[in-house]
Amino acid sequence: MHVQLSDKVRKFSKRLCLAGVLASDDAGSRQYADWTRETCQAIGVDFCLVCLSPRNVATYIKALNTNPCIDGIIVYYPIFGDSRDDDVKILVNHGKDVEALNCRPTLQFPEVTDGPGQPCLAPTLVPCTARAIESILHMIEIYDQSVPTKQQLGGWEVCIINRSDVVGLPLARLLAGQGARVYSVDVAGVQLFQLQSSSCGVDEIQSLATEWTLQDAVKMSGVIISAVPHPAFKVDTEWLQSGAICINVSSFKNFKSDVLEIASKFMPRVGKLTIVALLSNLLLCADKH
Structure with missing residues (x-):
């Protein structure tokens, strides 16, 4: 699978960049981020992980949404561990939402x-x-x-x-x-x-x-x-x-x-x-x- 992804990555005219947002001490989220970094390195994608306080997540996501150098955004949940995480999900720009958590269902799947x-x-x-x-x-x-x-x-x-x-x-x-x-x-x-x-x-x-x-x-x-x-x-x-x-x-x-x-x-x-x-x-x- 990595070989197939690498071949597709090489077809792009620029080097792709995935941004990760980590705002908790959750061990599962940290492991997921580590796996993401390893796989990105294996297929030739840049991975930028930013660790920050939950109170700064919204501001940072908004900045990533408008940054032309960032092709995709992944936010590692849980952040707050409650309904506030849902508020964070809808902040990610549809065009950069690699987790597909903020896509309208009728655009993704059969109704x-x-x-x-x-x-x-x-x-x-x-x-x-x-x-x-x-x-x-x-x-x-x-x-x-x-x-x-x-x-x-x-x-x-x-x-x-x-x-x-x-x-x-x-x-x-x-x-x-x-x-x-x-x-x-x-x-x-x-x-x-x-x-x-x-x-x-x-x-x-x-x-x-x-x-x-x-x-x-x-x-x-x-x-x-x-x-x-x-x-x-x-x-x-x-x-x-x-x-x-x-x-x-x-x-x-x-x-x-x-x-x-x-x-x-x-x-x-x-x-x-x-x-x-x-x-x-x-x-x-x-x-x-």
């Missing part, structure tokens, strides 16, 4: 509707973790490349334990847009995402509330993706289908140690692939400048 609505739109920037998980599923080769794009996950049922705007929701849209039946799980329950054709023949993704539980969703699924760092969402190995594919995204180990007694494949983490997805987004941002 989610409860019936006939707006048509599907082609994805552009996608939040990095969602894109990394999609890449893993491509590497596992569950996509049927011999059929049209919207049918390549036809027949697959996928349980995604997370429905956040950063991970679960964009991923549900991506996979449903390829033909999968997606069971999206969070504290509010289970929603079914699936691709449907409207009465006017336009494809759209529908989201339907269900009465299913986490256990029901896992039992129905050939792919289980867990991205909620809480023991209440731990997946019992006995729920798994034989040969299921399991991916752990959260910092909490949401699968038990015996998962491979039933599962055919288990990915315990996706961190470094998320960096690759982030830098792919950087190339998309730079290409639009």
Whole structure:
């Protein structure tokens, strides 16, 4: 993957620069920043990390937005650890938002509707973790490349334990847009995402509330993706289908140690692939400048 990214980076007429903003002592954020620096160095991208006080973050982001030398911005969260972090996310210029946290959903993904609505739109920037998980599923080769794009996950049922705007929701849209039946799980329950054709023949993704539980969703699924760092969402190995594919995204180990007694494949983490997805987004941002 690094070789492919390096080849794309060399095609730009200038050296690309990614700016990182770190405003906390969070160990995970620091590790993520270190991984970002290592990958940038490996593919020939400049990485500028600035460590500062939370009270100065807004001012600094505004300066980066207008700096022509900066092609992309990544902010390492948490900063405040509360709703103020959401206020920070919307400060990052859309054209430099390599994490795709401040993009209008209708510009990124097919519209989610409860019936006939707006048509599907082609994805552009996608939040990095969602894109990394999609890449893993491509590497596992569950996509049927011999059929049209919207049918390549036809027949697959996928349980995604997370429905956040950063991970679960964009991923549900991506996979449903390829033909999968997606069971999206969070504290509010289970929603079914699936691709449907409207009465006017336009494809759209529908989201339907269900009465299913986490256990029901896992039992129905050939792919289980867990991205909620809480023991209440731990997946019992006995729920798994034989040969299921399991991916752990959260910092909490949401699968038990015996998962491979039933599962055919288990990915315990996706961190470094998320960096690759982030830098792919950087190339998309730079290409639009």
